[in-house]
Amino acid sequence: xxxxxxxxxxxxxxxxxxxxxxxxxxxxxxxxxxxxxxxxxxxxxxxxxxxxxxxxxxxxxxxxxxxxxxxxxxxxxxxxxxxxxxxxxxxxxxxxxxxxxxxxxxxxxx
Amino acid sequence: xxxxxxxxxxxxxxxxxxxxxxxxxxxxxxxxxxxxxxxxxxxxxxxxxxxxxxxxxxxxxxxxxxxxxxxxxxxxxxxxxxxxxxxxxxxxxxxxxxxxxxxxxxxxxxxxx
Numbered sequence: 001x002x003x004x005x006x007x008x009x010x011x012x013x014x015x016x017x018x019x020x021x022x023x024x025x026x027x028x029x030x031x032x033x034x035x036x037x038x039x040x041x042x043x044x045x046x047x048x049x050x051x052x053x054x055x056x057x058x059x060x061x062x063x064x065x066x067x068x069x070x071x072x073x074x075x076x077x078x079x080x081x082x083x084x085x086x087x088x089x090x091x092x093x094x095x096x097x098x099x100x101x102x103x104x105x106x107x108x109x110x
Numbered sequence: 111x112x113x114x115x116x117x118x119x120x121x122x123x124x125x126x127x128x129x130x131x132x133x134x135x136x137x138x139x140x141x142x143x144x145x146x147x148x149x150x151x152x153x154x155x156x157x158x159x160x161x162x163x164x165x166x167x168x169x170x171x172x173x174x175x176x177x178x179x180x181x182x183x184x185x186x187x188x189x190x191x192x193x194x195x196x197x198x199x200x201x202x203x204x205x206x207x208x209x210x211x212x213x214x215x216x217x218x219x220x221x222x223x
Contacts, residue, residue, distance in 0.1 A: 004152075033211060042200050042214030043153070088152065092209040097168070098143070102152040 006101035019076040021104045023089030032065050032072040035088045079108050116201050116215040124223050129188045131218045133201030141204040142184040146197040191222045
């Protein structure tokens with residue numbers, strides 16, 4: 001099946017620092033989604049991207065749909081303690097399969 | 111304003127027992143999904159349903175059974191639980207297409223002894 005590789009697997013950063021993470025796939029996607037999962041909860045959608053090259057922001061979060069359509073990037077500026085959690089990329093393959101990356105675990109040190 | 115709910119939130123059972131995890135959504139979404147989340151594997155699709163009475167296998171369906179007699183409910187049954195099915199199970203739903211954004215329930219934490 002499809003593989004979505006996320007990097008880094010985990011990050012430990014100081015409060016106030018910026019964060020960058022990315023996701024790559026082995027095939028082309030037409031949609032990229034970024035989710036965040038708080039401890040003990042289900043994933044919640046942060047940003048959706050629908051076009052190659054698209055750059056979309058949601059508060060301190062900015063995500064980009066890669067030009068090759070095989071990757072996507074998520075940036076968080078000026079991190080705060082509540083940014084802690086696991087960030088997942090996801091995308092639908094042709095048909096009905098929806099794939100998720102293995103996640104990037106973010107720890108913000110106050 | 112319930113959205114999507116799962117029950118139970120926590121379950122401990124023994125090997126060989128049958129367990130059913132419930133999922134209910136109030137949005138009238140056509141699509142519903144079951145995932146399991148394990149360390150190192152991320153979220154893996156078990157089964158999904160495009161509409162009432164239509165279900166299909168995902169990436170890891172073995173050992174699981176689903177049904178969808180009503181649009182709003184999508185129960186997942188482990189017919190004979192095994193230790194390898196210890197996991198966190200998430201139900202999700204999306205509108206009229208599997209390509210649309212999925213909305214997740216809070217999860218069920220299952221421990222099989």
